[in-house]
Amino acid sequence: MEIQNWINSGCNYNEGISLYAKLPGHSKNLVRLFLLKDNARNREKLRYELEKHIETKPPESTAPPKAPEKVNLQVNSTSKANAHFYRLNQLPTSLHPLAIKQRTDFQEAISLKLQLNELHPDEEGVALEICLQIEDLFDAIETAQKVLDHYVDHKVVLNLSPRNYKDYSGGQLADARRNKRTSVTKYKKRVQALQEKSLQNLSKNDQNKTEIQLQKAKGNLLKHEMELQQLTELINKK
Numbered sequence: 535m536e537i538q539n540w541i542n543s544g545c546n547y548n549e550g551i552s553l554y555a556k557l558p559g560h561s562k563n564l565v566r567l568f569l570l571k572d573n574a575r576n577r578e579k580l581r582y583e584l585e586k587h588i589e590t591k592p593p594e595s596t597a598p599p600k601a602p603e604k605v606n607l608q609v610n611s612t613s614k615a616n617a618h619f620y621r622l623n624q625l626p627t628s629l630h631p632l633a634i635k636q637r638t639d640f641q642e643a644i645s646l647k648l649q650l651n652e653l654h655p656d657e658e659g660v661a662l663e664i665c666l667q668i669e670d671l672f673d674a675i676e677t678a679q680k681v682l683d684h685y686v687d688h689k690v691v692l693n694l695s696p697r698n699y700k701d702y703s704g705g706q707l708a709d710a711r712r713n714k715r716t717s718v719t720k721y722k723k724r725v726q727a728l729q730e731k732s733l734q735n736l737s738k739n740d741q742n743k744t745e746i747q748l749q750k751a752k753g754n755l756l757k758h759e760m761e762l763q764q765l766t767e768l769i770n771k772k
Contacts (some may be wrong), residue, residue, distance in 0.1 A: 721755035
């Protein structure tokens with residue numbers, strides 16, 4: 535309720551940072567980034583992070599948040615590579631561009647991590663920006679993984695033709711991403727509801743119908759997640 539009131543009252547930036555810092559499981563690196571710079575990207579990111587917790591009950595403690603800790607980002611290249619990459623001969627050629635981009639994103643994330651290691655301790659602003667870039671890259675890697683897993687599990691190639699956002703302004707892209715996040719949240723809830731229904735003692739006919747609905751909902755969710763990732767990448771290039 536507190537977060538909803540913050541949204542309804544105009545999203546004051548400093549108040550939003552305070553709300554986010556009180557959330558359980560918040561990122562201390564993000565708090566530091568928000569405190570360091572007030573810009574359109576950080577405002578959009580702050581609102582997104584708060585909206586993810588809009589139904590979460592805030593902690594009862596009113597004590598001020600602890601001082602953020604020093605950036606500590608670890609990337610295990612071996613485990614990540616094993617967890618996220620399919621060989622191209624395991625995939626249809628239509629998914630090769632996505633699989634190649636996934637590998638490229640991973641290599642870029644590793645390069646950024648190495649750049650992060652070389653920064654001087656005084657370059658905190660640069661370090662936090664790099665952390666955010668790495669986070670976005672691994673979001674893209676994870677989204678691609680879901681699409682590739684969907685093919686491997688169901689032998690179905692989703693229609694992932696990207697929408698044309700090239701004429702959108704920065705503000706229009708931000709609005710489109712916000713709407714897309716709402717769609718992602720809606721389909722996640724639908725998938726969860728259908729998964730719970732599939733575990734019930736249904737008749738064979740109802741079980742088959744539920745499974746079909748579930749696979750369709752999962753496909754729609756993946757499409758929206760891919761478009762959300764596309765919007766995020768376009769916004770980051772602005």
